[in-house]
Amino acid sequence: MKKISTEQKSKTLTKRSKNREFVIITYLFVGVFIMMMGYFAYFQIFRSEDFINSPYNTRQNMFAEHVVRGEIRSSDGKTLAQTIVGEDGTETRYYPYGSMFAHAVGYDSNGKSGIESFGNFSLLRSHAFFLEQVLNGIQDKKNQGDNIVTTLDYRLQEAAYQALGGNRGAVVALEPSSGKLLAMVSRPDFDPNTIEAEWDSIISNTDSENSILVNRVTQGLYPPGSTFKILTTLEYLREHPDYEDYSYECTGTIAMENTEIHCYANAVHGTEDLQTSFAKSCNTSYANIGLGLDKKKFANLCNDLLFQTNLPISYPSNQSSFKLEQTSNTDEVTQMAIGQGETLVTPLHMALITSAIANNGILMRPYIIDHTENYKGVAVKNYKSSAYGALITTEEAQKLQGFMSKVVSEGTGSKLSGQSYQAAGKTGSAEFSNNKEESHAWFTGYASMEDKGSIVVTVIVENGGAGSTTAVPIAKQVFDTYFSR
């Protein structure tokens, strides 16, 4: 007995060692197969959303055959878009607030935009109770699609919309600690209820500046004017640790090689330090600062602060741009320092920079879909806030917070002082044509109040004149509404 078993054992042993290479190859292949299946699962779980929601993906619309498109709601429970099914089964997309949410929510005929576009997949999936779905299936009835609950606050949107009034321009409000978009207004706008009938006349207007379909918050490119001094200041802080010793005598103008730079409305600011220059938005002082800056470092700072970068947002957006090279002459450099020249930014971009400053350097990724739920209100998917990264250091953020507070307490933003909340920000009046009398009015800033959190608001009013007189009051209305809760 023993003899036989040892004999057999040695036989299997030699067999095993003879097949050693075969076993290695088998394991190698099986290992790669497992990795491939793992990748497949990884793709389905983590990456598929990017592809499902891609505007190139035309598959989504097939779901509409079996699902009634879900609703889009504000965070405070208002219905912003819903599908009404007639007795004969015809479906009509209805937007109760007309043009108020036009660009944020978007439209759903002749293509799609806004949440209707990037939330399309969720709206056309149904997570209704499965027995109900079975019952619907038997009766050949459509299932009710899931609802999207947005981060948009109806009261803030209304306040921003009313405050901007008939002006062309944009208002965006977001929560710096989370990235939640609270309001998004762009005018001129359209009524998504009637867009289908008006489509031909809308697209016959090929002038992109006048197009009512452009979402100015993410796509509008404007000269930043004095709001850009935030970046100029930051670069100066970095290059000059002794910035507190800065002093400049403003006479209202400064002569460059070919041009002269004037302070807004030809003001003369007298002797001023850096903080006062910022608060009073003194152009001549900033032209002077700009001349001394390291061009390469300044360009790097702009790129770090999301210039020439796709903004992290689901809406179609444009990249902000600037032109600063080693060979740039003093005219170009000084124009850049005061936010004129070839520099162009989107309002959302300014809001994100402000958000990072208000949040001690960390930019939270902006988002607008809070969660999806089935039509009975059972949550399907929650979207969490996430950090995009640190744009600047905490120390730098706190210094800039101090500068921006001064703007409100003793500078161009004084209309915001003396409120129940503490506001900070920067105004701007950006020239956009050869006519020096005309300018876009800017304000970008934030406000906070104990126990009520903080909010960033960025406003631009096209051809609105001075930021301090036109844009600041609009921001104030949004702040007032936010803190009156």
Added chain:
Amino acid sequence: MLHLITELSKYTMIILFALYTYQCFSALKRSVDKEEQAEKYKSQVLYMYLFHLNAYAVLYLSMDKNVEILKFYLMQAAFFAVVQICYSLFYRRVSRLVVNNMCMLMCIGFVILTRLSYDHAVKQFQIAVASMAVTMLIPYFISRFKYLKSLTWLYALAGITMLGVVAVLGAVSHGAKLSFSVAGIAVQPSEFIKIIFVFFVASMFYESTEFIQVARATVIAGLHVIILVLSKDLGAGLIFFIAYMVMLYVATRKLYYFAGGLFCGAVASVIAYHLFNHVRVRVVAWQDPLAVFEREGNQVANSLFAIGTGGWFGMGLNQGMPNKIPEVKQDFIFSAVAEELGGIFAICLILVCVSCFLMFLNIAMQMKDSFYKLVALGLGTIYGFQILLSVGGDIKFIPSTGVTLPLVSYGGSSLLSTLIIFAIIQGLYLLRERTEAERLAEQKQKGKTAGTKNSGKKKPPKRKGGITSHEKNIHGTKVEDFD
């Protein structure tokens, strides 16, 4: 109502195929004895027929209740029945698992092709019937003809001549030409040459694994690969290369050959990337298909739209848009399966292919004769690597190389050559059984002369035994003890 049936069928088809897949692997467990194994394989056949019925019921209902679909279904069912019966009648000792997997994969292919294009599915079915009739004889020949291992230089000559002719024809006409037409049927020679190539390498290393022999083999193998790369058939070139490296490593047992070869391959890939535009295009598309959607990325992006939108449970047969993917019937069939039958189904499909691969490698380890060992290894490598290239390319795991998914994709050459490979493997299972039977018969003779008591006592430890190698159990036809 139709929608409900399609929706429910999504789940029933996934369950049926998952059960089928489970049996592929559960039958390989050590504790499973021969009868249990046979039961499991029978249940697999049942699951396959149920899946087939379910799928065609959905197709019939969703494709305008065309009676042609029903006829087509019945013909397929009859075809699978005939294949199963033929194998049980003539080749009782082959691996039932390989037979089942072969039928199951073809079955999935017919279903998804019917959905994609009825006419192509019919054509594929005709080719399948003809190919099956021809390849049914191969196991017999493989198990009888012993001189296969001595045709070494004939294999090399045939392979290189055929590849060369195609390359020259391709150069004369326009750019990438991978096939020529014989009597109206497009033939892709590289699909068949890869089999001949495996026989060539196996017979070379069967003769000797001395350095000079290795050098000779490498020159011939390199010639194959170079011709393929020059005629822009990169996928095939890669398959030949990997098959050769694996066979070289196993035959010589020298790891540095393998490592060195793979290193050279990596260097060659980098050179190819810089040299050939058609290689760069694939890599660009792989890196970020959405960024180059309008051009290079279109195919891969569409494939990922299909897979992503399908999700784990799929859109349901005939509910998706797989025809939006360019080349979906050939290279991107896996994406169509994932879109309409679901991600779970697609994972099971990979697992069934893995099960085939394991059965190929299993017989390679079981064979005694090193020639047949290498043949099984080479064919297994080709099959396994083709799965990796095809599925991996479709899901953006690796850059797409334009390789078909064996037995599922549309294409006569691919189908016939894969059926030949499966038939050769079955032939090896037969051969193994025959030599095993002979060996046991000899042993029995010896045992009888040594004394009858021994053989009686041998039984109990063997039943419980850890000694019985589980490899013996893997194939469905464990040889009976003769006592």
